[in-house]
Amino acid sequence: MMMFFFLFVWIGWAIAAEERDWKYRLSVYYAKPQDSGTFTCATPRGITNSLVLHVAAVHCEPISVSGMHLTVRIEGTRLGHTALFQCPVGFRVNGTANLTCQASGKWSSRVPTCEPVLCPSLDGPLPEPHLMLEEHNSTYGGRAVFSCAWGYKLQGPPGVECELNGNWSGPLPKCVPIQCPPPIIPFNGHLIHSESAGMDGGRYAVGSLVQFACRGSHMLEGEASIICTETGYWSHPPPFCKTRCPYMGEPENGAMVPTKFAYEPGDELQVTCNPGFESPLGARPKCQQDGSWTIPLPHCTNYSQI
C-alpha cells in the first residue's frame, strides 16, 4: 500500500473511487505548532511509513525599499510569498527581481538595486585606426557620434544610440579613404605623374596632385595641375589642350597688334610700322586651324629703300 500525506485536519482513506482502497490521507488545516510530531501509518502486514511534521509560523522580514528608483509588489511575508521588484525605463535590476519567502524565514535573495543602463564605454582605442569620437554618452538614450581622420570618410551611419538592453544600436561605422576618380586626360595632352600620392587602382588619394602637359603646338587652357580634395573631387576641372598659334615676335621698326601670348585659329594680326617705315601691302598674318600662321612675320622697311 502506498501512502500520501497532506496537511492535517482529517485522516482517512482517500475519497476518490480509484484511490480509496490504497491511498490513506492525512490533512492538516489551520496547523498549529502543537500539531508537530511523527505520524506513522501501518498496513495489516506491518509495513509502515512515517512522516515527521514540524508546524511553525514562517514570517520573512518586511521588505523596505530605500533605493531611489526601485518599486516592489509584495504578495506577503509568509512562506512562499513573493516580492517582485521593478526599475523604471533606463534602469536595470541589479540582483534578483523575484524574491520568495523561504521556510528558513529568509527571503531567497537580497533586495536588488536599480542601476542605470550603460552601454559599453567607447573610451580608449577604437577598433578602426582612423575613427574618432566626436560625442560620447553611454547612458540609455545617449549617443556616440564619430568622425574620420583627414582624408577618410565615414561608411555607415555616423552614430550609434545606447539602447535599453545595454547594447549600442549597431556596429561602429568604418572609415574609408577618400579617393578621386582618375582625371580626364585632355585630347592632345598627357599626364605628368609628378606626385600621385597613394594612387590605388587608378584612383587617387586625397592630396594627390596631377599635372598636365599638351603635345606639339597645343596650348593648355585651364589649370595645369589639380589636386584631389577631401570631397572626393578634383580641385578644378581638367584643362583642355587647344590648337593655338604662337606669338610671332615683333618686326624691327614696328609692332604686331593685338599682342597676345597665343592666338586662336581665325585671329588676324596687323603690322604697324614706325614713322618712315612701311610694311608690304596686305601683310596680315592669320592663325590657321593647325596652329600655324598663313605668312611669316612681315618686315617694316625704310621708305627710302623701297
Ligand SMILES: *[C@@H]1O[C@H](CO)[C@@H](O)[C@H](O)[C@H]1NC(C)=O
Ligand atoms: C550590483 O550590485 C552589487 C552588489 O550590491 C555591486 O557590487 C555591483 O557594483 C552592482 N553592479 C552595478 C553594475 O552597479
Ligand SMILES: *[C@@H]1O[C@H](CO)[C@@H](O)[C@H](O)[C@H]1NC(C)=O
Ligand atoms: C517568482 O518566483 C516564483 C518562485 O520561483 C515563481 O513561482 C513566480 O512565477 C515568479 N514570478 C515571476 C513574475 O517571475
Ligand SMILES: *[C@@H]1O[C@H](CO)[C@@H](O)[C@H](O)[C@H]1NC(C)=O
Ligand atoms: C546622456 O544622454 C541622456 C539621454 O539622452 C541624457 O539624459 C543625459 O543628459 C546625457 N548626458 C550628458 C552628460 O550629456
Ligand SMILES: *[C@@H]1O[C@H](CO)[C@@H](O)[C@H](O)[C@H]1NC(C)=O
Ligand atoms: C548585445 O549584443 C550582443 C552581441 O551582438 C548579443 O550577444 C547580446 O545578446 C546583446 N544583448 C542584449 C541584451 O540584447
Ligand SMILES: *[C@@H]1O[C@H](CO)[C@@H](O)[C@H](O)[C@H]1NC(C)=O
Ligand atoms: C632710311 O634710310 C636712309 C638711307 O639709307 C637713311 O638716311 C635714314 O636715316 C633711314 N631712316 C631711318 C628712320 O632709319
